[in-house]
Amino acid sequence: VTYRGDLLGIDAAAQGLFQKFPHGLTADESLILASLLSSPNTSIDRIAAKTCLFASKVRCETLKNLCQTHLKNRARLPSRPFLAPHFARLIQSNSSQVKTTLDARLQKIGVEAIQSHLLALKNQNAKDAALIVANHQTGEILAYVGSSGDLSSAPDVDGVRALRQAGSTLKPLLYAKAIDENRLTANTLLDDSPYQVQTSSGLYSPENYDRTFKGVLPARIALASSLNIPAVRVIDLLGVQRFYRTLVELGFTLRQEGTYGHSLSLGAADVSLKQLAEAYGALARGGTKVSFQITPQDKVVSQSIFRPATTKTISDILSSKEDRALSFGLDNPLSTPYFTAVKTGTSKDMRDNWCVGYDETYVVGVWVGNFDGSPMWDVSGISGAAPIWRTLFDTLHPDGYERQTATASPPTLSLARIENKRASILYPVDGTLIAFDPDIPVENQAIVFEHTGSRVVYWQLDDRLLKSDTIRLEELSRGTHRLTLLSTEREILDQIRFEIRGKEAQLATQKQ
Known part of the structure; x- marks a missing residue:
């Protein structure tokens, strides 16, 4: 159906007449569109009369005013894209105004960072991305970009909430649990050499990303450099079910207990970007997880998961340029001139890559991939998600140095x-x-x-x-x-x- 001249379809009609996506329409606005179906270009008075047939007398005058407001001028599609369409869906309301925690400037920078970086990766089959920025002290969401917009083949999919394979982003949580239970320390020696685990389906033989072995090295280097075999040794030491229950405590919506094996240490579970950001927020807050707020009225729920000494150790490891140099070198987007603790991840066949990190106040999470599940070509967490992550943190640190927080004590x-x-x-x-x-x-x-x-x-x-x-x-x-x-x-x-x-x-x- 072509509405009011040149608005083809319900989606265009909703945006052109009411400046909303269809899912955001009120009952009265939906009734006006329904009344337009049989005679899309009829007069305003006839449409108003028709809508009144389906509504009570009390609502009739409101509907007439609504028709006059939205149908009297030539309909036009918005000249610029909506800044936060996926976030808007989470706060659908009949009210004309809803107060949120979003920072418009940060949101715009996030949208632009995603689009500009994906254009740079267009020859490597990377079409989709999402990001979230939150204050991990208060739980306020400051930026929420669900997709790459016009660059995406599925722009309505919300990449912040969609479940994707976690890759190496779960490793800090695994090491945190093992350290929390005193099963290892940051300096425990782990052997990065060929390793096999007997499972019900046969032998599981993990490999490192570069298919090489680094030998015996401290746990802190194994984690920061994202080595796979030491991580499998750690989950073997800790127990798969103990790690599974920790992830559930942190808010991950996993499949039934017993579904996962040792590959859970390498991110075999499907997780969302929001879940990851909240979990990393727990590492930033000394072990206490805080749920993120959609609006200022949302109730913030906190839960203690790790000991403060444990998260301090993990933060020290994830912030060390030297510890990650074995795999990533010293010069990369993760090496910030201010404090950040950060981890990247890449799923099987490069279908997803992640970069999640935090400072004293904020946590930033970025996902890059394809909503249709197709693999990217030679795009890892460092080259895919990390540059976008760095852009957001550089925005949060405009002077390029450590910010003094209100809670920080004099040195x-x-x-x-x-x-x-x-x-x-x-x-x-x-x-x-x-x-x-x-x-x-x-x-x-x-x-x-x-x-x-x-x-x-x-x-x-x-x-x-x-x-x-x-x-x-x-x-x-x-x-x-x-x-x-x-x-x-x-x-x-x-x-x-x-x-x-x-x-x-x-x-x-x-x-x-």
Whole structure:
């Protein structure tokens, strides 16, 4: 049907007559369009009379006024695209005005960043993208771009809420859970070498993105450099079901428990960009997840997931240029001159790529891919989503340096508190069980002791004063050991006990 001359179809009629998409029409506006179906170009008075036949007498006068307002002038489609059509769908209301948390300037920059970057990738089959920016302290959504608009083959799909394969973006949450349960530390040595896991469907043999192996390296480098095999070793240590339940706690809508295997550590689950941004917001907030607000009236729900010490460790890893240099080098869009903790991800066959990161106040998430599921050509998280992410964060940091937040303490006071605080043992915690890993050469297995505070301390293991904070497991006998933290004056600051298990079996394996 052609409405009022040249508006072809209901979508064009809704935009041309009411400046809305069809899903945003009120009941009265929908009634006017329905009345136009049989005689699209008839007079205003006849249309008004026709609409009154389907409405009560009370509403008739309102409908007449509405017809006069919207039908008297020649209908025109909007001269510019809607700034936030997908967000508008979330706040459908009969009210003419709805107050939201969106920042119009940031929203416009987000739309332009997506379109300009996708045009640069047009020869690599990347047509769709989405982004979200939120204040993780308050839960307010500041920018929400659901698609690439005219560049998209499916512009009405909301890429912020659509479920796509997560790729490596789940790794920080996996490591956070393992650290939270004292199963490893940032300096635990992980072996990046060929690894196989027995599953019900056969052997699962993960590979790294570049199909190479890096050998034994600390967990912090394995995470920051996004190595796959160490991540599978971590979920093997933690347990698939424990990680699954943590993701559910964080708000991910996963399939039934028991559906996933070890590949969950590499992002085999389908997640939404909003869910990822909220989960990373928990890392930014010291372990407390806050639900994002659509309007200022929305109730903010918070839930504690990780210990603050755990999220501090993860943030330190994700903000380190040096730790990620093994895979990404030092010069890339993730290397900001101000503090950001960030992770990229790429799904199987380059069908999706992600970049999610945060600073002291904001979390920004970006997805790039194709809504039809077709693979991109040589587009990773670094080349696809990361440049858009960087544009948004550079906008949030216009001066290019660290912003001072209202909650930040003066540096001198902060340093003084840390310096005077009594040191305590952070890892291992009292009662920790440490077992030899049969898949790692015994000479490469070690414990790195950690403590709070910045003062100079000494470590004493049983009755032996150690020369460093690291000891190889092959030096320790099976059984319980006492670890003591001493001040420079040999005052006992803290003391714990931990147990070594499985040494005989490990040594026998090494000899074979």
